Amino acid sequence: MKFTVKKQDVVDALSKIQGICSKKTSSVITTCVLIRVEKDRIYITANDFETGFEGYYPADVESEGVIAINARKLYEIVKDFPVDEILVTEVENFWIEIGRGNIQFNMVGMNPDDFTNLPCVENASFFTMDSSLLKKMIERTQIISAGDDKKPHTQGICLQRVTVDEKTVVRMLSTDGNRLSKAECVLSEKVNMDDISGILILKKGIGEMTRILIPGKPIDIAIENNNAFFRQENETTVIRLLEGAFPEYSDYITWPDARKIRVNTKACTAMLKRMSILSSDDYKAVVFTLFEDKMTIRSTNPELGESREEVQIDYQGDSLEVAFNPRYMIEALGLIEDEYTILHITSGQTPCLIEGETDKSYLNVIMPMRI
Amino acid sequence: MSGFASIIGQLHAIGALTRLIDNHRIPNALLFTGIRGIGKRTTAVAFASAYNCVSDTQSPSSGNNGPSTACIDGRATPCGSCSSCKKIENGQHPDVILIRPEKSEIVIDQIRRLLQILAMKPYEARLRVAIVTQADQMNSFAGNALLKILEEPPDKTLLILTAEQPSNLLPTIVSRCQQLRFRPLSRSEIADILTRQHGIHANQAATIASLCGGSVGKALEMNDPGWLEWRDWMLDTLCCWDRLTVNVRLGIGEKLLASPTKLDQALDMLAYWRRDMLMAKFGKTTFIYPDKVNLIIQAATRYTVSDLIACLEEIHRMRHYLSARGNPKLLMDNLMLKLA
Numbered sequence: 001m002k003f004t005v006k007k008q009d010v011v012d013a014l015s016k017i018q019g020i021c022s023k024k025t026s027s028v029i030t031t032c033v034l035i036r037v038e039k040d041r042i043y044i045t046a047n048d049f050e051t052g053f054e055g056y057y058p059a060d061v062e063s064e065g066v067i068a069i070n071a072r073k074l075y076e077i078v079k080d081f082p083v084d085e086i087l088v089t090e091v092e093n094f095w096i097e098i099g100r101g102n103i104q105f106n107m108v109g110m111n112p113d114d115f116t117n118l119p120c121v122e123n124a125s126f127f128t129m130d131s132s133l134l135k136k137m138i139e140r141t142q143i144i145s146a147g148d149d150k151k152p153h154t155q156g157i158c159l160q161r162v163t164v165d166e167k168t169v170v171r172m173l174s175t176d177g178n179r180l181s182k183a184e185c186v187l188s189e190k191v192n193m194d195d196i197s198g199i200l201i202l203k204k205g206i207g208e209m210t211r212i213l214i215p216g217k218p219i220d221i222a223i224e225n226n227n228a229f230f231r232q233e234n235e236t237t238v239i240r241l242l243e244g245a246f247p248e249y250s251d252y253i254t255w256p257d258a259r260k261i262r263v264n265t266k267a268c269t270a271m272l273k274r275m276s277i278l279s280s281d282d283y284k285a286v287v288f289t290l291f292e293d294k295m296t297i298r299s300t301n302p303e304l305g306e307s308r309e310e311v312q313i314d315y316q317g318d319s320l321e322v323a324f325n326p327r328y329m330i331e332a333l334g335l336i337e338d339e340y341t342i343l344h345i346t347s348g349q350t351p352c353l354i355e356g357e358t359d360k361s362y363l364n365v366i367m368p369m370r371i
Numbered sequence: 372m373s374g375f376a377s378i379i380g381q382l383h384a385i386g387a388l389t390r391l392i393d394n395h396r397i398p399n400a401l402l403f404t405g406i407r408g409i410g411k412r413t414t415a416v417a418f419a420s421a422y423n424c425v426s427d428t429q430s431p432s433s434g435n436n437g438p439s440t441a442c443i444d445g446r447a448t449p450c451g452s453c454s455s456c457k458k459i460e461n462g463q464h465p466d467v468i469l470i471r472p473e474k475s476e477i478v479i480d481q482i483r484r485l486l487q488i489l490a491m492k493p494y495e496a497r498l499r500v501a502i503v504t505q506a507d508q509m510n511s512f513a514g515n516a517l518l519k520i521l522e523e524p525p526d527k528t529l530l531i532l533t534a535e536q537p538s539n540l541l542p543t544i545v546s547r548c549q550q551l552r553f554r555p556l557s558r559s560e561i562a563d564i565l566t567r568q569h570g571i572h573a574n575q576a577a578t579i580a581s582l583c584g585g586s587v588g589k590a591l592e593m594n595d596p597g598w599l600e601w602r603d604w605m606l607d608t609l610c611c612w613d614r615l616t617v618n619v620r621l622g623i624g625e626k627l628l629a630s631p632t633k634l635d636q637a638l639d640m641l642a643y644w645r646r647d648m649l650m651a652k653f654g655k656t657t658f659i660y661p662d663k664v665n666l667i668i669q670a671a672t673r674y675t676v677s678d679l680i681a682c683l684e685e686i687h688r689m690r691h692y693l694s695a696r697g698n699p700k701l702l703m704d705n706l707m708l709k710l711a
Contacts, residue, residue, distance in 0.1 A: 027463050049465040049494055114463055119495065150483070152490050202491065226492035240491045243525045 001065025001090040003037050009057040014075040016212045017046035017053050021071035029114045033071035037064045051205040052118040055235035069109040124222035127191040131219040140183040140335050141174035146203050152244030156200035180365040198246050205239035258344035265341045269333045275299045276326040285323040285369045290315050322348040323369040332364035374449045378410050380556040398549040400530040404537050405553030408588020411533040412504050419467045419500035420459045424449035466496030470503045477509040482516040489525050499528045506532035507539035514541045521547040555585025609644045610666045624707040642686045645679050685709045
């Protein structure tokens with residue numbers, strides 16, 4: 001095997017897979033990247049059995065072949081290579097020669113037959129969406145990190161594709177048991193395929209995929225067998241799906257009796273930040289009291305002291321008291337782009353819904369704390 | 372060679388497994404029991420290959436879109452040459468997960484990692500197989516964590532546990548597994564394995580086979596250079612045991628502790644010797660050390676039956692405390708003082 005390839009192509013691809021190849025698994029081969037040379041291109045593949053990546057790049061091919069080589073070391077070698085074109089030659093017995101002449105590395109590779117191939121993508125039916133929209137949805141759902149209880153629905157993000165009013169809506173859901181995040185986007189073109197009723201994709205894998213995502217280019221998505229495929233031109237990421245299903249959540253987001261409280265997003269965030277100054281792990285709740293056009297927020301920490309702040313809101317009716325973890329609130333508000341945010345509060349025991357005043361594509365649900 | 376054909380002996384267990392395959396019935400969990408070194412893990416791996424061999428199978432490619440667990444087809448004779456069989460044999464298959472004790476026990480972290488892997492759908496296997504070897508070495512935390520999978524096994528997943536003594540496992544685990552007993556191998560079977568698969572000379576193989584108690588694992592340990600000499604020394608010591616002073620016995624104890632790998636066998640021999648003496652007392656002739664029969668009969672006259680039984684109990688207690696992580700030095704000194 002012998003080929004010459006542009007340095008930048010390889011460096012970009014290798015930097016994308018470092019996360020995949022650095023993970024500890026039962027098999028040593030996962031630390032390797034597989035380079036397959038065919039016709040006029042090279043295929044770069046990495047696989048840790050949870051997340052996989054494959055990309056192809058143009059190359060000047062002298063002879064075809066396949067090698068497996070430590071991804072981290074190859075990246076370090078290639079990254080600081082002083083020339084723009086890199087010559088790679090397989091010598092024998094998995095020995096690989098990188099460069100020639102003044103600079104030359106000889107590395108021992110591994111048997112490429114041990115490498116587990118990525119699941120086949122050929123027959124998958126893809127739908128296309130804007131990668132920036134996808135990225136935004138991921139940011140909005142990934143804010144909730146994996147829960148400790150190892151339940152599949154807290155370890156993964158749920159992806160749905162449904163048809164609503166003749167339009168295709170892609171929805172992502174994430175929860176850790178205390179809160180839930182729902183992000184939606186409407187595709188510009190209707191997808192004529194069966195709906196995806198809900199699959200769970202590992203949060204870690206999604207994180208890996210966002211690193212690989214190139215903004216501005218459309219992305220093709222397919223769910224096939226046990227895997228989710230994300231393809232952008234020449235690069236494909238494969239993430240293994242989780243067993244199990246996302247729990248039924250519609251009861252948690254429909255509260256017809258909820259009081260709608262309109263707050264300024266930025267001011268409210270700043271206020272909550274002030275309130276959380278005095279909170280600690282043992283005393284993290286901030287208490288919201290709603291009474292006659294006023295919202296009072298206070299946090300009490302017997303070890304440090306207490307703080308209190310008052311804002312004018314539009315509220316009529318009985319006094320209402322509810323406590324939340326301020327961090328959850330701050331994170332939710334941080335993802336709302338509207339100037340004003342609507343808080344839907346029903347009672348001290350029911351969840352609070354947070355959404356933008358006009359942008360209904362994002363909803364955050366936070367369970368209250370016991371006072 | 373792979374598959375069940377390579378497993379010598381164990382016809383009963385393999386028959387039961389083949390019936391499972393033929394009847395398209397996959398239990399949630401299997402528990403293989405029997406002394407170590409008789410092919411429990413090898414059989415488990417072969418069973419995994421039986422379900423995942425991809426050469427010329429009925430269902431397409433890797434079978435991810437295949438039927439649910441209820442009708443996954445296996446075959447009693449995996450080819451051993453397809454990519455799936457090879458990966459399973461080399462321990463590279465992403466869906467055949469092997470868990471063995473780290474150091475002396477299986478800890479909860481290992482089980483948690485397994486839970487994490489099982490939370491995902493299988494990578495490519497028709498039937499994912501998680502093999503927990505020496506499951507009786509699982510501590511109680513790990514055992515309870517494993518119960519979770521046994522209670523709600525994921526789809527298309529089979530759990531195989533291997534253990535020497537099911538009584539050392541949590542009863543809640545044993546009750547959730549289909550148990551399959553593996554028998555010690557016969558002398559001729561062991562000799563056959565030793566000569567054919569490990570190239571050991573027939574004479575030596577026969578000697579070892581008669582001593583290893585039906586375990587290939589043990590037999591291979593015995594094949595270590597110096598083992599036979601060590602055994603001869605041990606036997607010589609046993610022959611003159613009743614004439615040894617306390618100091619000498621303590622010295623012997625120290626020597627035994629110095630090679631921890633042989634400690635188990637040393638305790639065996641101490642026990643077998645007394646067992647043979649008991650046999651002699653009751654006029655039986657089934658000796659473990661038939662070549663020393665005269666010495667045994669002679670020595671037996673110097674002990675009473677209750678003395679011998681007390682000694683055996685003492686050895687048994689030593690083993691028990693050792694497994695409960697007692698101080699080996701103190702235990703050995705204690706034993707040597709008591710085995711007069």
